[in-house]
Amino acid sequence: MAADPIHQFQIDNLFPVGKLGGTEIYFTNSAAFMVLAVALTALLLLATGRNLVPGRMQSVAELSYEFVANTIRSTAGEEGLKFFPLVFSLFIFILISNMVGLIPYAFTVASHIIITAALALLVFLTVIIYGLWKHGLHWFNLFVPKGVPIYILPLIVFIEVLSFLSRPISHSVRLFANMLAGHITLKVFASFVTMLGGLGVIGWAGATLPLALTVALTALELLVAFLQAYVFAILTCIYINDALHPGH
Amino acid sequence: MSDARGNGDPGDRPADEAALSARLRHLGEQLDHERASRIPEQDSGARPTVDPSAMARGFRLSSELVAGVLVGAVLGWLLDRWLGISPWGMIVLVLLGFAAGVLNVMRAAGVTTYGEPDRRS
Numbered sequence: 001m002a003a004d005p006i007h008q009f010q011i012d013n014l015f016p017v018g019k020l021g022g023t024e025i026y027f028t029n030s031a032a033f034m035v036l037a038v039a040l041t042a043l044l045l046l047a048t049g050r051n052l053v054p055g056r057m058q059s060v061a062e063l064s065y066e067f068v069a070n071t072i073r074s075t076a077g078e079e080g081l082k083f084f085p086l087v088f089s090l091f092i093f094i095l096i097s098n099m100v101g102l103i104p105y106a107f108t109v110a111s112h113i114i115i116t117a118a119l120a121l122l123v124f125l126t127v128i129i130y131g132l133w134k135h136g137l138h139w140f141n142l143f144v145p146k147g148v149p150i151y152i153l154p155l156i157v158f159i160e161v162l163s164f165l166s167r168p169i170s171h172s173v174r175l176f177a178n179m180l181a182g183h184i185t186l187k188v189f190a191s192f193v194t195m196l197g198g199l200g201v202i203g204w205a206g207a208t209l210p211l212a213l214t215v216a217l218t219a220l221e222l223l224v225a226f227l228q229a230y231v232f233a234i235l236t237c238i239y240i241n242d243a244l245h246p247g248h
Numbered sequence: 249m250s251d252a253r254g255n256g257d258p259g260d261r262p263a264d265e266a267a268l269s270a271r272l273r274h275l276g277e278q279l280d281h282e283r284a285s286r287i288p289e290q291d292s293g294a295r296p297t298v299d300p301s302a303m304a305r306g307f308r309l310s311s312e313l314v315a316g317v318l319v320g321a322v323l324g325w326l327l328d329r330w331l332g333i334s335p336w337g338m339i340v341l342v343l344l345g346f347a348a349g350v351l352n353v354m355r356a357a358g359v360t361t362y363g364e365p366d367r368r369s
Contacts, residue, residue: 155344160351162320162341162345162347162348163316163349163351165319166312166315166318166319166349166352169319170308170314173311173314173315174308174311231304
């Protein structure tokens, strides 16, 4: 009975993989679950057959493709589809690692902000680099809204830049905080069950309430796991849309 | 499938194939039509609001606001350190960061858009 609700986020070093500038690099439990998520994705996408009439798993794979493709099409347009590999990888990776994290004793990769921050910065830098490469300096028009009087323009531009810089923060914090808060809540309610269970018969009766809540919360977490992966993907699309079409 | 039928009755095969290709073309046209009818959606004003659940929506909006203020505060702090103009950088940039946060929230809520339509006017 591990009553410490934070314990589940502990990083354990499994084995060293090398040295980088005097720091030992370890293969951690977090890395293990990332590899597991990638392996499950590969299994889903590669090992489910290529039949004309899809089986169950193949149709899951095809549905996920269609789902992401439609998301991109509706937010970033047809041109956005060239970023399909990026968006699809992010979506599936977050979705599967969140789902795996819901299994008791599993580790939730997205519950560490460094992971989500790295993913958000990847998107952020993709937007900047692709925008500059595609549009050159015209891309900076993104920060200059049209039809604003000249005397407040500098202020507006500055606010737009700040708003742009705050994107990777809200992008990463949202996913991280949702996963962290959800798992802590689950753990706390689950530990109520064992605490009340120690009180005898009255405790057992009382323990049914947190037990029922734990079951309900697990269902909610399942929804959140999917929803956050979806939100992450759709925001990626919206940001990529800015790289494709800065305010002309 | 069509092989089995073709072997049994070789005379029918071209007709079968013609019918099949006609059906395929028809299907292709329908798909094109379907795709084309989707295109206007992406240009029509406000972005689709993202979150079906109210909690996720609330979370999204609050994190947008906090992120704006946070970026303003950090930039202000750095500016103060580098230029030695404490506390003015912090004061100005937190206020601007708050404005940026409000802008973020309005965009996230779909009140104003990410794209051009309302800026162009």
